[in-house]
Amino acid sequence: xxxxxxxxxxxxxxxxxxxxxxxxxxxxxxxxxxxxxxxxxxxxxxxxxxxxxxxxxxxxxxxxxxxxxxxxxxxxxxxxxxxxxxxxxxxxxxxxxxxxxxxxxxxxxxxxxx
Amino acid sequence: xxxxxxxxxxxxxxxxxxxxxxxxxxxxxxxxxxxxxxxxxxxxxxxxxxxxxxxxxxxxxxxxxxxxxxxxxxxxxxxxxxxxxxxxxx
Numbered sequence: 133x134x135x136x137x138x139x140x141x142x143x144x145x146x147x148x149x150x151x152x153x154x155x156x157x158x159x160x161x162x163x164x165x166x167x168x169x170x171x172x173x174x175x176x177x178x179x180x181x182x183x184x185x186x187x188x189x190x191x192x193x194x195x196x197x198x199x200x201x202x203x204x205x206x207x208x209x210x211x212x213x214x215x216x217x218x219x220x221x222x223x224x225x226x227x228x229x230x231x232x233x234x235x236x237x238x239x240x241x242x243x244x245x246x
Numbered sequence: 247x248x249x250x251x252x253x254x255x256x257x258x259x260x261x262x263x264x265x266x267x268x269x270x271x272x273x274x275x276x277x278x279x280x281x282x283x284x285x286x287x288x289x290x291x292x293x294x295x296x297x298x299x300x301x302x303x304x305x306x307x308x309x310x311x312x313x314x315x316x317x318x319x320x321x322x323x324x325x326x327x328x329x330x331x332x333x334x335x336x
């Protein structure tokens with residue numbers, strides 16, 4: 133799962149039939165976990181009624197479909213929760229075991245939450 | 247899923263059997279604000295998208311199985327053609 137912020141909606145009249153009732157949100161991940169996110173956004177279905185500006189938890193892949201209660205939805209990302217509060221300890225970045233990847237990811241979250 | 251712009255079509259004479267008869271689209275993934283990235287994705291069209299359309303592209307074998315069929319040799323599938331979008335946050 134990844135942490136991100138809802139930055140908008142997208143609507144499409146022509147879409148896969150199974151998506152007709154799905155709400156589609158544009159989410160900006162707070163940190164880049166994969167090169168695939170060079171787009172700096174992803175489109176996720178929403179089952180928990182998140183709104184623009186909310187920090188959300190997004191699940192990718194098969195668990196995203198499972199969480200929608202229908203494994204036959206042709207989607208690869210779903211919003212699973214709206215974040216109420218984040219407790220954040222910047223010193224975690226200085227942990228002895230933290231490699232450059234972890235530091236970069238945590239740095240991204242820190243910058244986003246400021 | 248990501249947002250992208252269809253920038254062209256693609257044909258190949260010699261190709262895997264799983265691509266025969268499939269409409270392949272060249273798609274430039276975009277940022278949420280609509281700025282194009284330097285990436286290029288070849289996706290199979292599950293709808294009737296054409297060059298110039300803004301589309302939603304989903305990735306994965308399960309998505310592929312559910313939309314265009316398990317026999318297709320591509321994991322990037324167009325699942326929606328965007329009519330509009332609204333960005334409010336940063």
